[in-house]
Amino acid sequence: MKYDKAKSPSGQAAQQAETIVAENTLSTAFNLETFQDRYDRIREQTPAIRAFYHQPKFERRRRLIAWRTKLVKTKIVVEKKRQHPQKTLIQAIGHAGTGTGTRIKGHLRLGGKWHRQFTRQHSIALITNEARTSMVCPYCRERIIHPRKLTMGKRKLNLGTSCCANPNCACYKECKNSFGRDTLSATCIALRAYGQLTKDPIF
């Protein structure tokens, strides 16, 4: 798409139209006439932009991507299910997880709505309360801390690691009190799901 935008005539027209739209932003219009004027100029650019972005080539590609994405996402859930005997895998999913402001930016994340939806279709899903699961030690239920690290001569919080700092905790005594942030919250969610299933709230 980038190549087409730079080389093809319709792409160049779209580029020009986008520049005009960027110059005439409505948010900085200071009175009604300017606002109306800018609005009209933006509306004039519509055909050029639409002609470029909705060509059959791009539309076909868009449909293909949507279809492939659905297949891949279904496959993730189904493959996981097939690793276990039938009807034994219960996936505990947090009730919030819409995935906004996430730290794993480019990677495929198992959060949001789609994971819940496909799991519900293909295997057993258990919706779990995920409050405080990433900031509580699974052994002693005390608040965890993040260690500090030295980068470029500055002390920074290492947010990827979680440590339990409670001296009476079992994992602290064993000198195994540091966990990955994701594994810690996964353990906490699993414990909470167990409590939900057995009506024995251990966590």
Ligand SMILES: [Zn+2]
């Ligand atoms: Zn602990």
